[in-house]
Amino acid sequence: MSRALLEVKDLRVSVGAGTGSRPGEGGIEAVHGVSFSVGRGETVGLVGESGSGKTLACRSILGVLAPGCRIDSGAISFDGSDLLGLDRQGWDGVRGTRVAGVFQDPASYLDPSLTVGHQLSEQLRVKLGRGRREAHAEAVDLFAAMGLHRPDRVYHQYPHELSGGMVQRVLIAMAVSCDPELLIADEATTALDVTIQAEVLELLKKLQAERGLSILAVSHDLATIAELCDRVLVFYAGELVEAGTTEQVLQAPSHPYTEALLRVASVGNWERRELEVIPGNPPPVGTQHLGCGFADRCAFAVDRCRDRSIELIERAGRSVRCVRADDVALSGVRLIA
Amino acid sequence: MSDVLEVQGLSVSYGSHRVLDEVSLRAAPGEIVGVIGETGSGKTTLARAIVGLAPTVSGQIQVDDVEVTGLSGRARRAHRRSGAVHYVFQDPLRSLDPDLTVGEIVREPLAIAARLPRQEQQDRVLGALHRVGLPADLVDRVPAEISGGQRQRVSIARAVVGDPRLLICDEPVSALDASNRNHVLRLIDELRRDLSMAILLISHDLSSLAGIADRVVVLYRGRVVEDGPIAQVFNEPRHPYTALLIASAPSVRREHRLLPAQLRTLTPVRVSGGCVFADRCRFADADCDVQPALEPVAPGRSVSCHHHSTWRESLTAEHLSGRAS
Numbered sequence: 260m261s262r263a264l265l266e267v268k269d270l271r272v273s274v275g276a277g278t279g280s281r282p283g284e285g286g287i288e289a290v291h292g293v294s295f296s297v298g299r300g301e302t303v304g305l306v307g308e309s310g311s312g313k314t315l316a317c318r319s320i321l322g323v324l325a326p327g328c329r330i331d332s333g334a335i336s337f338d339g340s341d342l343l344g345l346d347r348q349g350w351d352g353v354r355g356t357r358v359a360g361v362f363q364d365p366a367s368y369l370d371p372s373l374t375v376g377h378q379l380s381e382q383l384r385v386k387l388g389r390g391r392r393e394a395h396a397e398a399v400d401l402f403a404a405m406g407l408h409r410p411d412r413v414y415h416q417y418p419h420e421l422s423g424g425m426v427q428r429v430l431i432a433m434a435v436s437c438d439p440e441l442l443i444a445d446e447a448t449t450a451l452d453v454t455i456q457a458e459v460l461e462l463l464k465k466l467q468a469e470r471g472l473s474i475l476a477v478s479h480d481l482a483t484i485a486e487l488c489d490r491v492l493v494f495y496a497g498e499l500v501e502a503g504t505t506e507q508v509l510q511a512p513s514h515p516y517t518e519a520l521l522r523v524a525s526v527g528n529w530e531r532r533e534l535e536v537i538p539g540n541p542p543p544v545g546t547q548h549l550g551c552g553f554a555d556r557c558a559f560a561v562d563r564c565r566d567r568s569i570e571l572i573e574r575a576g577r578s579v580r581c582v583r584a585d586d587v588a589l590s591g592v593r594l595i596a
Numbered sequence: 597m598s599d600v601l602e603v604q605g606l607s608v609s610y611g612s613h614r615v616l617d618e619v620s621l622r623a624a625p626g627e628i629v630g631v632i633g634e635t636g637s638g639k640t641t642l643a644r645a646i647v648g649l650a651p652t653v654s655g656q657i658q659v660d661d662v663e664v665t666g667l668s669g670r671a672r673r674a675h676r677r678s679g680a681v682h683y684v685f686q687d688p689l690r691s692l693d694p695d696l697t698v699g700e701i702v703r704e705p706l707a708i709a710a711r712l713p714r715q716e717q718q719d720r721v722l723g724a725l726h727r728v729g730l731p732a733d734l735v736d737r738v739p740a741e742i743s744g745g746q747r748q749r750v751s752i753a754r755a756v757v758g759d760p761r762l763l764i765c766d767e768p769v770s771a772l773d774a775s776n777r778n779h780v781l782r783l784i785d786e787l788r789r790d791l792s793m794a795i796l797l798i799s800h801d802l803s804s805l806a807g808i809a810d811r812v813v814v815l816y817r818g819r820v821v822e823d824g825p826i827a828q829v830f831n832e833p834r835h836p837y838t839a840l841l842i843a844s845a846p847s848v849r850r851e852h853r854l855l856p857a858q859l860r861t862l863t864p865v866r867v868s869g870g871c872v873f874a875d876r877c878r879f880a881d882a883d884c885d886v887q888p889a890l891e892p893v894a895p896g897r898s899v900s901c902h903h904h905s906t907w908r909e910s911l912t913a914e915h916l917s918g919r920a921s
Contacts, residue, residue, distance in 0.1 A: 308773050308775065309744075309773055422635070423635065452634035452635055452800055453634070453800065453801065453802065453841055453844045453845050454634065454840055454841060454844045454856065455634075456844065456846070457843070457844035457845075457846070457856045458844075458856070460846070461856075461857070479773040479774065480773075480774065480846065481774070481848055482803075482845075482846035482847050482848045483846045485846065485847070485848045486846045486847070509848055509849075519775075520774065520775075521848060523774040523775050523777075523778050524774055524848045527806075527830075527842075527845075527847050527849065528806060528807070529805075529806055529807075529826050529827040529830045529831060530807070530827050531807065531808070531810070532807045533782070533807075534778040534781055534782050534785075534806075534807045534808065535778060536775055536778045536779050536782065537775040540743070540745075592848050592849050593849065594849060
């Protein structure tokens with residue numbers, strides 16, 4: 260296989276660092292050395308609870324960490340070149356043109372006082388040097404390709420005149436307008452109605468197939484990731500605990516946390532029953548733990564889960580961070596093709 | 597046992613915009629009724645109308661045999677303050693007063709509803725916190741100091757401290773992740789069992805009703821398009837919109853028998869005055885220019901669709917001839 264498009268190596272990110280007179284000082288580590296890659300044309304899903312570090316990881320890739328967050332060490336390479344060493348001008352050549360993002364609250368990424376068409380064609384003119392007329396025509400075509408009805412009319416509408424699903428389609432149009440190689444979708448369908456969510460997921464799959472786009476999708480909902488992605492990365496407490504193809508992870512999870520996530524995910528069973536829960540809470544962000552961060556919530560935990568640091572074991576194309584991966588029997592779901 | 601909540605032919609308008617149209621539903625003690633619908637379906641307006649916060653055009657709302665729509669002024673205030681109906685909102689951070697401690701937040705409804713000795717109020721507050729699984733030492737914290745899951749439990753403790761007859765939960769778990777969601781849903785299930793209150797569980801997300809709701813009411817643009825026992829409705833939907841909702845819900849089993857694309861219309865057309873779903877419905881024809889009534893199709897089940905017994909057949913025929921996309 261050729262070199263991966265995106266390669267993240269041993270990424271460590273801290274939060275809560277000083278922003279005022281002591282910029283970048285202090286803080287606690289929230290992402291503890293995460294490594295993963297995304298191949299060309301591949302759709303990879305990051306799944307985990309709030310605070311698991313999945314959003315910090317993908318914001319690091321886009322170079323848009325919030326103030327107070329800091330990358331301590333590690334490397335992020337995109338198409339062979341290092342992203343972490345980029346200056347502002349360097350980022351201009353990557354962000355928006357080669358790597359783009361869509362997020363949970365699309366309306367907050369648009370200027371409410373400009374029409375959505377204006378905002379898209381402005382991007383086409385600045386980033387691709389299109390002329391006014393050309394940009395207008397291209398924007399209308401892009402809106403049509405995103406499945407927006409009457410794109411010529413949508414062009415002249417303001418964000419508040421559009422529904423949540425339409426605004427997200429506009430944002431996806433802006434994200435793919437410069438034909439990026441990688442699209443990062445952070446909870447991009449979480450706030451949408453189910454029928455619209457299904458349409459947006461279909462749109463992402465279509466873009467992936469037609470443009471050969473790679474997608475890194477982030478969600479707390481395993482079901483959404485399962486619908487969209489070829490490969491799944493499970494995050495827990497700032498660490499990668501399991502990775503594998505979607506089929507492997509769903510049918511035969513090898514980390515107890517993944518199994519727990521599957522049990523609480525929606526499985527289309529409508530009969531009255533006692534709902535499954537994961538006991539306890541994830542450790543607070545930034546907790547340093549020797550051993551497994553999930554041990555206190557895990558039904559299979561033994562002494563050796565707590566008294567040594569646990570490595571990610573790679574084997575047969577998948578990886579798992581669990582000392583008991585070989586001797587506990589976990590159950591997955593039966594996929595119905 | 598008679599129903600705690602009975603809504604008959606309820607219509608609500610904001611100006612000329614009809615938000616709810618002839619909505620009927622009922623809930624018995626110890627029963628959880630799910631209300632499902634997308635943005636703009638009127639589900640929140642329905643909840644607001646039941647507590648007397650929405651302008652009712654016609655119809656009746658009875659809570660514990662008290663007619664709510666006719667109440668005005670003092671009588672309505674007395675009804676609200678009686679604590680018979682309580683409301684849990686989606687976003688606990690915005691619905692809890694940031695300056696009050698957890699103890700004060702939970703005590704407030706008691707102070708309004710009943711004149712109880714201070715000690716008894718304190719006992720009931722601690723009892724309510726215990727019931728929702730929160731430690732007693734949380735009473736002196738403010739909402740910003742506790743987690744999202746704990747905040748939603750505080751909202752629920754406040755709602756049940758006065759033993760309401762009817763609890764309305766408007767998207768109670770939408771802001772929570774899967775594990776926390778199930779914790780809160782289990783709690784709601786315990787409340788209906790132990791306190792035998794009727795619960796209206798409003799959501800846009802089918803998985804928030806799974807495992808705990810007894811019946812479901814599907815709202816679309818202000819009208820009930822289908823209702824019935826939840827397992828029957830979701831396993832064998834009779835309305836094309838319900839079928840679309842189920843086909844669209846993501847699942848870890850990739851189990852859908854129907855794909856959303858098979859249920860979407862290829863040529864959306866605006867129909868005015870007809871069936872509310874006609875412009876998005878793949879099976880709409882000339883019959884659908886007339887609004888179908890909500891009619892019983894099986895014991896406890898009603899559907900509002902002219903083609904409820906035939907659309908599945910046309911789908912299969914289409915599928916076989918290879919025209920389905």
